[in-house]
Amino acid sequence: MFKKILIANRGEIACRVIKTARKMGIQTVAVYSEADKDSRHVLLADESVCIGPAASKESYLVMEKIIDACKQTGAEAVHPGYGFLSENSEFCAKLEAAGIVFIGPKTHAIEAMGDKIASKKLAKEAKVNTIPGYNDAIDTPEHAVEIAKNIGYPVMIKASAGGGGKGLRVAYNDEEAYEGFSSCKHEAKNAFGDDRVFIEKFVEEPRHIEIQVLGDAHGNVVYLNERECSIQRRHQKVLEEAPSPFLDEATRKAMGEQAVSLAKAVQYQSAGTVEFVVGKDKSFYFLEMNTRLQVEHPVTEFITGLDLVELMIRVAAGEKLPLTQADVKRQGWAMECRINAEDPFRGFLPSTGRLVRFLPPAEVDGQVRVDTGVYDGGEISMYYDSMIAKLIVHGATREQAIARMRDALNGFVIRGIRSNIPFQAALMQHPRFQAGNFNTGFLAEEYPNGFDPSMVPHDDPALLISVAAFVHRRYIDRAAKVSGQLPGHERKVGDEWVVIYNGEHHPVVARPITGGYVVEYKGETYEIVSSWRLGQPIFNGTCNGEEFTLQVERHRMVYWLFHWGTQANMMVMPARAAELLALMPDKPAPDLSKFLLSPMPGLLREVSVQVGQEVKAGEKLAVIEAMKMENILKAEQDCKVKKITAKAGDSLSVDEVIIEFE
Numbered sequence: 004m005f006k007k008i009l010i011a012n013r014g015e016i017a018c019r020v021i022k023t024a025r026k027m028g029i030q031t032v033a034v035y036s037e038a039d040k041d042s043r044h045v046l047l048a049d050e051s052v053c054i055g056p057a058a059s060k061e062s063y064l065v066m067e068k069i070i071d072a073c074k075q076t077g078a079e080a081v082h083p084g085y086g087f088l089s090e091n092s093e094f095c096a097k098l099e100a101a102g103i104v105f106i107g108p109k110t111h112a113i114e115a116m117g118d119k120i121a122s123k124k125l126a127k128e129a130k131v132n133t134i135p136g137y138n139d140a141i142d143t144p145e146h147a148v149e150i151a152k153n154i155g156y157p158v159m160i161k162a163s164a165g166g167g168g169k170g171l172r173v174a175y176n177d178e179e180a181y182e183g184f185s186s187c188k189h190e191a192k193n194a195f196g197d198d199r200v201f202i203e204k205f206v207e208e209p210r211h212i213e214i215q216v217l218g219d220a221h222g223n224v225v226y227l228n229e230r231e232c233s234i235q236r237r238h239q240k241v242l243e244e245a246p247s248p249f250l251d252e253a254t255r256k257a258m259g260e261q262a263v264s265l266a267k268a269v270q271y272q273s274a275g276t277v278e279f280v281v282g283k284d285k286s287f288y289f290l291e292m293n294t295r296l297q298v299e300h301p302v303t304e305f306i307t308g309l310d311l312v313e314l315m316i317r318v319a320a321g322e323k324l325p326l327t328q329a330d331v332k333r334q335g336w337a338m339e340c341r342i343n344a345e346d347p348f349r350g351f352l353p354s355t356g357r358l359v360r361f362l363p364p365a366e367v368d369g370q371v372r373v374d375t376g377v378y379d380g381g382e383i384s385m386y387y388d389s390m391i392a393k394l395i396v397h398g399a400t401r402e403q404a405i406a407r408m409r410d411a412l413n414g415f416v417i418r419g420i421r422s423n424i425p426f427q428a429a430l431m432q433h434p435r436f437q438a439g440n441f442n443t444g445f446l447a448e449e450y451p452n453g454f455d456p457s458m459v460p461h462d463d464p465a466l467l468i469s470v471a472a473f474v475h476r477r478y479i480d481r482a483a484k485v486s487g488q489l490p491g492h493e494r495k496v497g498d499e500w501v502v503i504y505n506g507e508h509h510p511v512v513a514r515p516i517t518g519g520y521v522v523e524y525k526g527e528t529y530e531i532v533s534s535w536r537l538g539q540p541i542f543n544g545t546c547n548g549e550e551f552t553l554q555v556e557r558h559r560m561v562y563w564l565f566h567w568g569t570q571a572n573m574m575v576m577p578a579r580a581a582e583l584l585a586l587m588p589d590k591p592a593p594d595l596s597k598f599l600l601s602p603m604p605g606l607l608r609e610v611s612v613q614v615g616q617e618v619k620a621g622e623k624l625a626v627i628e629a630m631k632m633e634n635i636l637k638a639e640q641d642c643k644v645k646k647i648t649a650k651a652g653d654s655l656s657v658d659e660v661i662i663e664f665e
Contacts, residue, residue, distance in 0.1 A: 004320050005029055005079045008106065010044070011069045011094075012084030014376035015393060016296070017044035020082045023312040032076045034069060036062035038384050043376050050076050057386045063087045064196075066094045073103050080104035080319060082312070086388070089295040090117045090164075106319040108218075108294045112269040116292040119163050120201050126289045129268040131261045134280065134288035136203025147184035148177050150202050157207065160184055162191030163199040169632065170194065171238045173205050190633055206280050206288070208442045211235065212247050213278040214262035215303045217314060218271040219324045226259035227307050228333050230299055233443050234430065236351065241423075241446070242430060243299035244338045245306050248401060248439030254285045265292065274300070274315050283442075298341070298393070301372060305337035305397040336404040337397045340412065343389040344630075346421035347454045352603035353629040355385045359419030360540060363392060364411040371396050371411050383420055385604055385654075389630045391422060401439070405431055413552045413566055416540045428568030429459045461569040466546055467553075468502045468573070469522040469529040471562050472513040473544075474555055475500065475575035476520050478537060501581040503574040508581055519544065597645075599636060599662040601655040605629030609651055612662065616644045625661055636661075 008024055009032040010017045021031045021044065033048035038057035045051045052072040055062035062068070064087060073081060081098055083089035083106070092113040095105045107113070116122045120138045127133050137150045140163065151158045151174060160183045162170025170191035172183030184200060192198040210233045218224040231247035232240045246255070262277035276297045278290040300311050309326075318324070345351045358381050363373040375392035377383070383391065394411055398404035412428040430436050435445065450458070461467060476496070483494040502509040512523040519532040533544030535555075542555045553566035564571045576584070601607075609626040612618055618638045625636045646663040649655060 005104070005316070007032065007049075007076065007078045008080045008082055008316070009034065009069070009073050009076065009078035010048070010082050010084060011063070011088055012082075012086070013039055013042060013044055013063065013387065015374045015390060016084035016086075016298075016376070018047055018376050019374050020084060020312055021047045023310055023316070024082075026310075027313060027316065029316070032072065032078045034063070034072050036386075038386055041381070043378050043381065052076065057384070059087065059386070066091075066097050069094075070097060070101050070103065073098075073101070078103070080106050080316075082106040082315070083295065085293075085295050085298060090293070092117060104319050106273070106315050108269075108271055108273045108275060112271050112275075113294045115269045116271075116275070116294045117164065119161060119165070119291050120199070122292055123289065125268060126265055129261075129265045131265050131289045132279075132287055134203050134206065134290070136201065138201055138203075140199040141184070141201060144181045144184045147200070147202060148180045151180040152177070154202065154204050156180075157205040158202050159205040160187050160200060160202050162187050162195065162197070163201055164195040164197035165191055170200070173238075186633065186635075206282055208283050208444065209233075210247070210249055210281040210283075210442050211240075211278065211290075212250065212258070212281045212287070213276050213297070214259050215297075215300070215311075216262050216266045216271065216275050216277060217311075217318075217324060218266050218273065218275070219318045220272050220321055221323050222267075222270075223324045223327075224263045224266045224271060225324065225326065225328045225331055226262050227303050227309065227311075227331055229255060229258065230297075230302055232299065233441055234436070234445060235443050236446050240299065240341065242338065242340050242427065243302055244336065244401075244404070245302040246333060246336070249281070249285075251285070254281075254287065258287055261289070265289070273318055274311050298390075299339050301374060301393065301395040302337035302339050305369075305372075305395065306334055307332050308334065335397055335399050336401045337395060338404045338408050339393055339395045340408060340427040341390060341423075342392040342394055342415065342417070342427070343423045344383045344391050344420050345389050345423050347423050347426035348456065349421075349602060350453050351423065351426075352634075353385070353389055353605065353632075354421035355383050355604050355629075357382055357419045358391075358417065360416050361391075361418075362416035362540065363394070364414040369397060370407060385606075385629055387630065391417065394427075402437075405437060409567060410552060412568075413554065414541055416554060418540070425456070425459070425565070425568050425570055426454055429454070430568075432459065432462075432568055456570050459568040459570075461567060461571070464504070464571075465524055465527065465529060466551065467564050467566060467569070467571045468504060468509050468511065468524055469531055469546065470542060470544075470553065470555065470564060471502050471504070471571075471573040471575055472500055472511045472522045472524075473520045473531045473533070474535075474542075474557070474562055476513045476515070477535070478557070480515070481537060497577065499578065500575050501578050503576070503581060503584070504571060508585075510578065596640075597642075597664045598660050599624055599664075601627060601649075601657060601659045601661055602636070603627065603629050603634070604656050605634070605654075607649055607651055607653045607655055607661065608633065610647055610649070610661070612644050612647075614644050614647055618642050618644060618664075627655065 007030040031048045033051040054068040088094040095110045160172045174180035174183045188198045215227040230245045234242040276293040279287045281287045361379040372395040396407040409431045522529045556563040605627040611623045642664040645665040649661045
């Protein structure tokens with residue numbers, strides 16, 4: 004067994020590998036860019052080496068620097084995590100030449116499977132179901148349009164070396180095929196250094212289901228059941244679960260056996276994932292094989308009881324797999340929510356900056372797990388992807404897993420930046436998700452115009468109103484105890500209040516009881532008991548004996564409550580104050596229609612117009628790059644450019660003016 008390994012990655016996956024290595028008694032080396040010098044993976048590792056500036060292409064993607072770090076520290080093996088160099092056959096070969104073990108598959112397997120064009124040809128030879136498409140590289144957008152027409156729309160345009168949703172577009176017509184090809188080619192060259200693109204038929208109403216495989220150097224390969232990854236936004240996975248609520252035993256077995264057949268065809272040695280698209284009739288087609296550890300591997304670990312990172316390390320060290328196919332378990336149900344630094348209420352635009360508060364829910368062995376690479380007070384950088392953490396839960400049934408995830412999301416506190424937690428919590432509430440009735444088009448179908456708080460109506464608003472009354476009474480009761488009051492003229496706190504929620508006035512009576520307050524609302528009584536103290540972001544308590552958890556914050560006169568995906572802004576005041584507030588005029592929002600504002604912090608890659616230019620609705624105005632993704636800003640209406648206030652190469656903040664129109 005290795006004495007020391009280097010992790011050629013950053014963030015949560017680097018921390019995840021360090022955790023298992025420590026359990027196995029193996030020392031770890033972290034590499035980091037200048038932007039990551041204070042990162043959690045650097046703090047956790049036994050040693051660390053700086054490998055260059057913030058940009059990935061100058062640090063995490065430079066093979067020579069990582070190999071030098073191995074030699075410098077005496078690391079015998081490298082775990083690549085996912086992304087970066089994890090599926091780079093040249094990196095694998097260079098490590099081998101330097102006498103360093105790559106904790107992953109051999110070079111030939113990465114080359115065969117990492118190239119999506121070659122892998123589809125190989126899959127056909129191994130008698131794996133494949134999807135119709137054009138599997139040779141395409142040179143021009145005109146050629147791409149011609150091919151797309153022959154296959155028949157819709158088509159999927161994909162970078163051969165792509166992954167993580169980058170270098171991927173779905174086109175429904177000639178214009179989208181033309182533009183999608185150009186964007187894919189450009190994104191692929193930037194992200195992977197390989198701009199080859201191919202096209203295949205897009206299966207409508209598809210489900211994305213993947214099979215986890217594990218092979219060793221002795222010819223043994225097993226499959227560890229499946230993961231359902233159909234909940235996706237812009238082809239990036241949002242939520243994963245294992246097993247799939249859709250598959251039956253026969254389909255599961257058939258998919259697993261085809262995955263093993265493919266893995267054996269390339270003498271696969273390590274953990275890998277064979278991805279399939281599954282039709283509503285349970286027909287399935289090979290998509291690609293990821294020759295690395297997947298982001299969503301924890302759900303497989305929960306249902307099988309295996310540590311995939313440990314098995315990867317043991318296989319890389321030459322050990323045989325400790326289990327056969329008959330030994331593979333499937334116990335209970337697991338779910339993973341990707342907690343990303345993005346604002347769901349502003350079109351999921353990236354959100355970067357300081358984590359003023361980072362308080363994940365408590366981990367419970369076998370039930371709740373949090374994988375993260377950040378900490379309270381840390382920074383979310385614009386240079387890397389948007390993932391803050393992965394929240395994973397396990398239950399005996401799918402219903403119990405959903406309930407656990409709901410509770411865990413309620414207690415996950417992130418402040419200073421925006422996160423997609425409200426959206427994840429809303430998904431847990433959605434009837435279609437709860438019924439398991441979804442496909443990869445689910446989010447586009449259910450949220451065609453984006454996501455906003457009104458889409459998450461709370462099914463128990465009386466609970467929120469009662470907690471708001473509780474919190475306000477606790478603040479007022481403390482204020483009433485201020486010292487130095489004139490005897491006989493102390494402040495007296497009344498029991499009658501008005502809670503203002505969604506513009507409506509809700510009269511309540513809130514009286515103190517032992518351990519809390521009893522709230523009377525609409526003829527019902529709500530006994531709220533909690534040890535919550537002023538300033539605490541998490542409110543744990545009981546309502547009429549039933550336990551609940553929610554988040555609460557006070558912003559001047561407004562109480563912000565978060566529960567089950569609902570973000571409720573409430574004010575609590577005496578009846579007379581509520582009457583007077585209703586008479587106050589509304590302040591109109593400023594007219595910003597004559598400006599193009601940066602919707603996110605990022606790098607301005609391109610300004611596509613000039614001063615004086617007439618622009619039609621839908622035309623491209625600018626391109627902003629943030630968290631490794633290009634975002635094209637288009638004109639919402641016909642207009643004329645009056646002034647350009649930013650230039651290509653500028654770093655922009657949220658709502659910074661780029662263009663002014665006449």
